[in-house]
Amino acid sequence: MEPLLLPAGGDGGPDDETTRLERTITRAFRSTAELAKHLPTGAVLVFEVLSPVFTNGGKCQDVNRVMTAWLVGLCAAACFFLCFTDSFHDGKGTVRYVVATRAGLWVIDGTAPPPPDVAATYRLRFIDFFHAVLSLIVFLSVAMFDHNVGACFYPVMSYDTRQVLTDVPLAGGLVGTMLFATFPSTRHGIGFPVHVA
Template structure:
């Protein structure tokens, strides 16, 4: 009986009113779909941006230099005393570079010129000989706790790769047990994964040296 009354009520409505209700429902569905699409696009853009930002934080340059020079410095793992000393210096210099480069920054001045600086507690210290940035710009990019966190994390990631390198391991530990060899195989992968996740979870606004920056940065 209720279905019959509802049908009679719909039949009694003008066709224009029914069409308006149908159009309103379609517009609502379109708006909901557009909102869902916008959220999905924002999420994907954020994920891609976080992935691109990793290149600025991970010690890829130091690792590349180390991987190129370590075979020669370690003599392919067959180290003498001089090889051990050279390898230790190589690891130390690359580790220091990883740590110190985390405090560097670059920015665009009013003329759109790319300038390089080092973050300090007072602001930015420009290292390319050009005039200092405006006080508000320098204060906004002063040294922060997150910079020390990134520097320490970059150092840990590099050391997990360098100290567990096959040639370095053979140089300093010529005879390895099975358990030690398994640790040497697992630590670089675990260190890289943990470092990548932490860098993505706690990003930085610094651009370092040699990385392009947008005009609005």
């Protein structure tokens, strides 16, 4: 019986081409799977459930506009903040939940902090801020595209405004998603599976 995937020959023949193709496909699938960790799915779900209630189905009064603005602001803040959360297995195999800081990490699950050398590996990096901004852009794109929010803040919409509120969110969401896939993060966030190293 032969294995499904044969090892690469290493001689520059057809096996090398197959191996490169397999690696490319594997990378594409892995970065697509990583999108779930980085896209603001939780905040979008909360927003989509609450926005029809807060906007009164798009028929907003002043109080509805204030509540909707607060809803968008709180969900956007959650998207931004959650990009700095992480989880990992400690020496005993327990999953630990932390927030990345400049010094290392802040333990939020009530357990003792890990040793400083372990904490330093989880400190903030540029990619965390990059992902936080992208997450914010993707969420705001979804919020702008929502019909109830558009009707709430722009009850009488010109053709140009309607085009902007249709095209800009789609482009922002698409570009944000592609950048998430291109520049993945090693953070697991809270609520996503942590793989044992």
